[in-house]
Amino acid sequence: MSSNTSSPTDLPDDHFHEECAVFGIYGHPEAANLTYLGLYALQHRGQEGTGIASLENGKLLLRKSPKLVSEFYTEDLLNDLKGNIAIGHNRYATAGGDPEKDLQPLTAFYSKGPIALVHNGNLTNAIELKREMENEGALFTTEVDSEVLVHLIARSTGMTMVEQMGAALSSVKGSYSFIVLLENSMLGVRDPLGLRPLSIGKIGDAYVLASETCAFDLIGAEFIRDVDPGEMVVINEKGMESHKLFVRKDAPCIFEIVYFARPDSQVFGYPVYLSRKRLGGRLAKDSAVEADLVIPVPDSGLAAALGYSEASGIPVDMGLIRNHYVGRTFIEPQQSIRHFGVKIKLNAVPSILKNKRIVVVDDSIVRGTTSRKIVSMLRAAGASEVHMRIASAPIISPCFYGIDTPTRTELIGATHSLEEIRRYVKADSLAYLSVDAMQEEIERAKDQNNSRKGFCTACFTGCYPIPFSKEERIQHGLFEG
């Protein structure tokens, strides 16, 4: 490319990225169409590729593409995906993977027939397992960790399918919520910690599995319950059976509540919107500041900002407007434009902000680069004071359970003090929540009174619920810094 041309740029987004949405349906004449709609509702969990596999008379049908759900699926395509069983997947591309080859569902044929699998999570010992199986003659065709699972199932020698799955999964470490399509059944499994969500719904007689309940709402399915940590549900002609494969040690990912899940979902039993609003309310109590306006960073900070406003009595206003037509990349001119990357998504409104002391509320800070631009935009639009409030704790450790996080050295919360971060983002004041405060508020958002043993808060605390081998610690850079 010659040096005097513009070039397309990825839209910056200083957030953790979820790696997947999964969806499955068994026993519905429009299985592929409903899977498509489910993936439509779950688009926020992965925008770099999507796929659906269906099964008709033992024949596996598959379509996948590195596009958005709304761009890829057509009527003809869905009509091709015949059968009354289907599973689907949305994904984020991980570094190094091939955007075309490494999409899910994964499909294969093994001794028992066809198999298709979708996975949300991360198998932390996938590389070791892969090496072992390769030494025994196995072939791998993708760089997706879930391919290890398909091999384990194909090699498993238990008498019953439940035994086989138990045997296959007992060698796997990490987080997983996966759905498997077999010739006559659909399986849904969560790891013993239940790190990633997976819920069960019903539409008529058909069973549905989905990462989040918002998918059920769209297709008119009734939410039944979550798959339990360590549980496998088997859905076939006779209905649904539950099998405890492993003892549950609940440690669901707190970040699903903080940022990932859609606000209209209920995840791990918690209503997401109300949880976020409570986090914002607590922030107002723990880190009050005198101000004229509360300004959310849309859309991720909206619920917390409303909570902050309600608790503090400071009115909320949409001083940052989001352009809802942005694509995944844009073509930047050569001549630099101030705050450009953020400005294509957000615009600050001078008529609201001028001469106002404002509290700007966001859900989290990863690298701090976007926050810095936002503060600067708010000031350029006339804000006289900018107080930043973050409705979660500082992120100090990477995630190894299915979230695409930068290395520790890139996490501003891991490498800088609160005051240093404040100075970097150029806010007049900056406050986070404590991890304890987060857990308390989220528990209070729940209307039922069922006890919870607690969340995985590794990204905020560095305490990982799955012990690492020494090799893994080195490999993951946990000794660094």
Add this chain to the structure above:
Amino acid sequence: MSSNTSSPTDLPDDHFHEECAVFGIYGHPEAANLTYLGLYALQHRGQEGTGIASLENGKLLLRKSPKLVSEFYTEDLLNDLKGNIAIGHNRYATAGGDPEKDLQPLTAFYSKGPIALVHNGNLTNAIELKREMENEGALFTTEVDSEVLVHLIARSTGMTMVEQMGAALSSVKGSYSFIVLLENSMLGVRDPLGLRPLSIGKIGDAYVLASETCAFDLIGAEFIRDVDPGEMVVINEKGMESHKLFVRKDAPCIFEIVYFARPDSQVFGYPVYLSRKRLGGRLAKDSAVEADLVIPVPDSGLAAALGYSEASGIPVDMGLIRNHYVGRTFIEPQQSIRHFGVKIKLNAVPSILKNKRIVVVDDSIVRGTTSRKIVSMLRAAGASEVHMRIASAPIISPCFYGIDTPTRTELIGATHSLEEIRRYVKADSLAYLSVDAMQEEIERAKDQNNSRKGFCTACFTGCYPIPFSKEERIQHGLFEG
């Protein structure tokens, strides 16, 4: 298509549709790239097609497509659009037009060289003018009304360009904000009523024209002023000159403030977001109701809902969540799903709504079909009472000035009483604003104290600022009902 397959459906949206965004830039080395960004910021004004024309050494370059801005333009394409002058357009397809042929910019060659034109508005006597010119041997190649303007300019016999434009425009009726690209200049013109917006900005030495100021914000241009009603600005090497072609009789479209414009724009001198918030506040005063929560219909009702909440003291909550990944169509299953069309865009959140008396705030009602589904969704999610508040007056008349409106008989406000509408949408109560209240509040949103003669409120009042001939009245169905 066989009867047992699903079929793609247009996403319903019970709003008026603007017909265009226009953008132009003169004297910038990255003219096409900045035009692309301007159209990016103006995508909300038209999503059914986009185009850019640039001019280099007298050669007209043109690219247009029935796609979104973020989908159509690529780096290579923008690099092909050489030259330091460019104009661009986003459009809604009007009924009967060809989605490929009838895109803008329109381009042609005439006796003075190349010409390109983009237009926002509607020429009410275009058909008559077209017939006259055809009888004199003129050829028309599109069904776009603006093609009449290009012909008028080519046939105009004035001595100077200003005289020519004056002559050409003196035979035209209706609304127009257009930008013309000529060999050595760019023109911007607004009709004498100033029905549609057109603003002037500057980036370095380059002049920019755009439908809304949010386009200036994105590219870092400074807002200078609006083109005045009846004014033509001529931009060339020497700078910008102003010419009064017609006596101004200000009647800018009030619906730009109510719904069309982006909330971060300033339109006709009014800050859009604050105007809408004031409309919501007035609604709370004029039509108070006892309730637990204010729920905006996102995103169009958000500003008014915040105003309602602030004025009433009733807390606001996001009880309707919008899916921001929806495309223009979706593939509906055959088995019907309740509230489907609305549900793919909006989801009601039971944990927020359950057993709550709510005030749901939207900007306007056209046919009422979407409002009815929204009320029903809110009740299904547990709301005990649903009071609907509309931050504008009932729509009783179609628009002939560049807005795509249904015929009178389809406008629920034209054919039903308030009580009948309330029963149709199944709300516990329903209130609109009066036209006077609207005008008062919008004036108050303005921080300068410059007097305004008033808006075009034809859609709310049936009083059209341009007299119709008898033929036009019949043709437009103004005698119906």
Add this chain to the structure above:
Amino acid sequence: MSSNTSSPTDLPDDHFHEECAVFGIYGHPEAANLTYLGLYALQHRGQEGTGIASLENGKLLLRKSPKLVSEFYTEDLLNDLKGNIAIGHNRYATAGGDPEKDLQPLTAFYSKGPIALVHNGNLTNAIELKREMENEGALFTTEVDSEVLVHLIARSTGMTMVEQMGAALSSVKGSYSFIVLLENSMLGVRDPLGLRPLSIGKIGDAYVLASETCAFDLIGAEFIRDVDPGEMVVINEKGMESHKLFVRKDAPCIFEIVYFARPDSQVFGYPVYLSRKRLGGRLAKDSAVEADLVIPVPDSGLAAALGYSEASGIPVDMGLIRNHYVGRTFIEPQQSIRHFGVKIKLNAVPSILKNKRIVVVDDSIVRGTTSRKIVSMLRAAGASEVHMRIASAPIISPCFYGIDTPTRTELIGATHSLEEIRRYVKADSLAYLSVDAMQEEIERAKDQNNSRKGFCTACFTGCYPIPFSKEERIQHGLFEG
């Protein structure tokens, strides 16, 4: 593009390029589908774009694209082109034109309704006419010369359509075979010299017009006769009427016989294949040489080579094999490959050529570059002697009647003697036919005994059948050299 990458290259082809195929059908329920097939059969006359316009209930439908017929048209697209009247076009892009904008059919609306036009030929005074009409206020939207015709028709003031067309065409100079679609009729016209072909066929009750008869063969239409030079046929509900617009002065293009037309067509009353075979036979008589094998340059030299072989008694062999899967461009590696451009299309076969004295027969030489590579390939494959025989006369003048020819200075026949050309192409001997011999042999190929006044042989003789004004002579460079 960085310097160390390969780049796509146009496939070289040292031939004149025809500029168009035209096809029209009136009164057939599958008008668009048959037009598509007709264009399929006429693909050799233009491979850089294709289009079809059909008319249904006064509505013009149009699809065009810079693709091949077999690549562009789909079932859905043809089904969209409703109506029982359709016209179509294949074209070569001329220099300077826009490959997307300047495709035909041209369509417009004028005072009498819709009009569509396809054209094969070249209007030599198009630029003057265009300037005149622009000065009267006309707008041009393409750079196609045929747009002038559409304007002339729209402006024509005769009482009847025949008078209008006569008036419109009387101001036009040059070559033209065109088909016009009007609301209730289809017209076919040839210029007074009949430079380009246009034939009339019938399929059931429907009339068909096509550039060549091979299009009739494919769709099962019966060949009726050619449109006469200076004649206009009007086809409508009542059948076909003939109108003599101008006195005919027959001068059909001899190059249609030499190279352009498909060998299975009958053009201007001459069977193409047999004419070419006779040209080869005459070459054997006029320029005999002792040799072991006759080798055609496939496919253009095949018929002449068979004629040469038959007349000389020297056996013919396919010593040059053509790859029939070549596209319009290929991606050449950086490291140069000998004779690459020619070799991707032709390969010399050593087992045939080794130690053989060969006569290589081709239809014509334009620049000589390809001939030189072919001779070199034949020698590299082992040929001991290479005698080149060309089944036409040396090309010494450009064509202004619808053929894309280089300027005179690029024509090797215009600038070099026979011996110089022989040395350039590195043949052991080289011979052409004389123009008289060509005319004699072509006349003999005809089985009927109708007299012919003679061909346009301007490219071989420099004698143009239409007098040029002095300006045109300068503009065309006819004084050069």
Add this chain to the structure above:
Amino acid sequence: MSSNTSSPTDLPDDHFHEECAVFGIYGHPEAANLTYLGLYALQHRGQEGTGIASLENGKLLLRKSPKLVSEFYTEDLLNDLKGNIAIGHNRYATAGGDPEKDLQPLTAFYSKGPIALVHNGNLTNAIELKREMENEGALFTTEVDSEVLVHLIARSTGMTMVEQMGAALSSVKGSYSFIVLLENSMLGVRDPLGLRPLSIGKIGDAYVLASETCAFDLIGAEFIRDVDPGEMVVINEKGMESHKLFVRKDAPCIFEIVYFARPDSQVFGYPVYLSRKRLGGRLAKDSAVEADLVIPVPDSGLAAALGYSEASGIPVDMGLIRNHYVGRTFIEPQQSIRHFGVKIKLNAVPSILKNKRIVVVDDSIVRGTTSRKIVSMLRAAGASEVHMRIASAPIISPCFYGIDTPTRTELIGATHSLEEIRRYVKADSLAYLSVDAMQEEIERAKDQNNSRKGFCTACFTGCYPIPFSKEERIQHGLFEG
């Protein structure tokens, strides 16, 4: 699709279909570009998909698509395929396969690193081997028989790569010419019978493998020799080594000479064009008939027709003209057109054929449907007698070695007598060659005097060089009829 619309139809072609072209290059900086050109030259061996894999620093890069070579590869795509080793493949889709999933090269990762493979042939025991390996836990991701080979290589336990390949291949039956890409080497292997071709070439220091020598001609590579039956060549940094894996029992496919190979290739040591010409000459001697003209069915019957003409003294003429712009499908109108399917590709020329007694020469007859249409077209064009001559023996048995043949019951030669076939195709006389005559003539076409043990002639004789198990005989229907 409603009943009154046209529909796309596959172009009929009554020939056997080869299943693959393979190409590989080791040690060239433009490996992918040359592979693309090699596949370009080999397009005739497979037109339903193409793919290239390259290797750079241990990273496998892969692009494949169900398109033609000239349609799929772009400059950008080739630039992405970095590395100085590459292999490529063109294929025919076999029934049941997925046109997208079942393309080659196949790629995988196994214990020794990346592996890519392209294959021409057919493994007759692939299904059994697949079942065995599935029972041991193997996963298959395509329905390509070659995937079995990749698994066998991955599972092979020999000490050296040569031992591993020998072990892997010793369990395989059928025909195979394959190329394997490994981290540091490229392998080329032919089965012990040498059923399918595979030649070795050199371009500078780089080694090239290709199905046919015409690929070497295009890229300027020198032909070295064929890979021997039963031989494996290993190409790496040190050069090329040869390993005899199996004892050769030469039985190369005679149909490569009769029809598949490009006439300019040398296959199994035979010059293809001259072999075909000799077959035509023999036909003239063995089955003489009084006639006026020899007419080839282009292009497959051209060489034989020239041989027939030379031997008989009857002149040859191109009475059937081929349209070289046909795609893979066409859209047929509803109203039937006589001989339509054939006519889109071939047109008979009345001016040549009228009142002539003709000998029409083709290479082979499979079902007879096309021959019947051709005879009928020739008569409709005026031929007074039509004598059909086929330059090979009647086809009586299907092929199991990599050629896509119909079942026995569809082979007209297997189910009808010569006289019955003559009556079916409606020829005045019909003659084939004997298998012995074919073998004699092909041997004579060779200029060297190396002895040959003979061809696989199973399709003409039913004698298969590889014994079938009883199950295979039943499965293949060899007992039928």
